[in-house]
Amino acid sequence: MSSAQRVGVYVDAENIRYNGGYQMRYDVLRRFASRENGILQRLNTYIAFDVERAREDAEYAKKSRIYQQMVRDFGWKITVKHVRRYTDEAGNVTTKANADLDMAVDAMLQADKLDQVILVTGDGDFLQVVTALQNRGCRVELIAFRNISRQLQMEVDAFWSGFLIPDLLPVSYEPRNDWGKPGSCVRGVCTKWFPEKGYGFLRFIDQIAPNLWITDPRDPDSPYVSVFCHANEVADEVAEEMLMNRETILEFYLNESEQKDNGLVANNVRLATVVNR
Secondary structure: OOOOOEEEEEEEHHHHHHHHHOOOOHHHHHHHHOOOOOEEEEEEEEEEEOHHHHHHOHHHHHHHHHHHHHHHHOOOEEEEEEOEEEEOOOOOEEEEOOOHHHHHHHHHHHHHHOOEEEEEOOOHHHHHHHHHHHHOOOEEEEEEOOOOOHHHHHHOOEEEEOOOOOOOOOOOOOOOOOOOOOOOEEEEEEEEEEOOOOEEEEEEEOOOOOOOOOOOOOOOOOOEEEEEEEHHHEOOOOOHHHHOOOOOOEEEEEEEOOOOOOOEEEEEEEEOOOOOO
16 A cells, blocks of 8 residues: 555544454554555544533543544544433433444545545444445444444454454553563464364464554564464463354463463463453
């Protein structure tokens, strides 16, 4: 991809928040979006705000203002969607702050000025938007964490699990985590597993780099790193069939290998956790 590529990023913040992406870092997302030296033409995020709650809860109002200002400081345009309440015949109250239409319209209207669109959502309602953007010549990528529409995932030109992008989602219990360094905690997937031998290999993205399509860690231009993993280091919750499923996101610590120079081994391997919002 040439340096002249114009990139637009559209974040369905509420969908991401409720589906594993709470505490997602907008500065890291921006860095990921520009990994091919593209021009960040549009950086849009659509955030819900509960006006009624803000009147009664000063702490909520304060945190919302601080959060929105932080996102703006990273160069993002914020579209605030006010939460609406609906009461059914039984008296049950539901809340809704749907930004789908705003996000879809913005992406379509701005597509003529873009070469690449990155949608940050798992909502299948954007399926037709993806097709329309592609038909207008845009390359469309998707970033999401959990509860991702399978059709949406298959329709885009590239899908990236937000868990696997270095530092996009902080490791809450490791506030000084130095992703990719020995002693750090990272997230990755299992690429090979030998049940009869009791070991296998995991893979993680070492750094945000242009060549993410080079998935073979043996290639010197690949940003991926292979890690040896012994079965004794795998948590009981991670069944063998889960290990052999590339969609299973694993969280583990890195340590230097005692047998191989410059090699890494995985410790305390478990399923990726989600921070409570």
